Amino acid sequence: MPSLGFDIGGTNLRGLQLQEDGSISPLQQQEHANEPEAIISAVSNLARAFMQKSPQKIKAIGVGCAGHVFPNGVIKSSPNLPGFLDLPLKKILEENLQTRVFVDNDANCSAWAEYRIGSGIGKDNLIVVSFGTGIGAGFILNGSIFRGAYGLAGEVGHMTVEENGRSCPCGNIGCWEQYSSGAELQRLISQNDGEGTSYEDILANFSQKIATGLRSLSHVLDPEIIILCGGITSIGAPLLKAVRNAYYESVGHRDNKKLTQIKLGTFKNEAGALGAALMALD
Missing domain, CATH: 3.30.420.40 (ATPase, nucleotide binding domain)
Incomplete structure (x- = not known):
């Protein structure tokens, strides 16, 4: 089944869709205001845009975020995202999008991509x-x-x-x-x-x-x-x-x-x- 992936960095938000056949949509990138509500809104809006265009139902969304991420999807802290303090990002996005969301550290996400299907x-x-x-x-x-x-x-x-x-x-x-x-x-x-x-x-x-x-x-x-x-x-x-x-x-x-x-x-x-x-x- 297709899934969505987002990367929240200190300056930019990036998102894409991974198709069921392994193909990848063009990367969507935009600068963010480095403020929690604005970033959450941007992720939610971009996810909805992908979901509306997808011929198949999106059943899972992954989010990589810079900083200390707990297994329950709470961002404990992020030096380059100072507003992200004890932020329950997984819970908020699941409520916004009514879709299962997985959250991990952004560098772990990058490593997994390279290990699974990239240079590693x-x-x-x-x-x-x-x-x-x-x-x-x-x-x-x-x-x-x-x-x-x-x-x-x-x-x-x-x-x-x-x-x-x-x-x-x-x-x-x-x-x-x-x-x-x-x-x-x-x-x-x-x-x-x-x-x-x-x-x-x-x-x-x-x-x-x-x-x-x-x-x-x-x-x-x-x-x-x-x-x-x-x-x-x-x-x-x-x-x-x-x-x-x-x-x-x-x-x-x-x-x-x-x-x-x-x-x-x-x-x-x-x-x-x-x-x-x-x-x-x-």
Whole structure:
């Protein structure tokens, strides 16, 4: 049966329909006002639009949301969605849409899409890192999503990479996402505008901090493959080359070059919404 999938990020809402034959509708994307009522209204309206156009009944909806998501579909907190505090998103959407709704962390959804039908096919131990307004990761360990004891596994954007670094909305300082998110790349490009720094050099500098985080994750989880997804991966091959160079140049106890592949995700901005749609059917 067909399902809908939505991805609520810190800046954008994305949605799509997964057809019964496995085909995917064009991705619908819109900016949101970063306010709970407005976001819920936008999800509900987009879902109704899909449902009205679908020749078959939509029986399940999946939603990926940035932040700490409880198994009952309550958003405990989300640093980039400050209004999402103890928000019963599953309950609200089920009441609005009269349809079964599944809610999980957006990075877990992206990881599931890449594992099931994307760049991670055939790998049972992988990390999928999503780079957007912030950074999140989904961990597939021995073929299952690893959520941790309290559902907080994968909040890798808040690993400390600079001990006396920049402040983060989460309350800490020096968080990885302050140096490696899509917002940081835009800052570097703007900062170097007119300075004569090549785009290749900007990417190389940016990728050093990405690699710092990826190497730390590799030492902890020992993945077969790391998959990069999210908005910045639309850059494509130049970004992948820069990240691989930075990741593999540091040789230590773990020989990353021999043990871990790095690839771009298959689904780019669609991964979170697609994974949510897949999870809704599981």
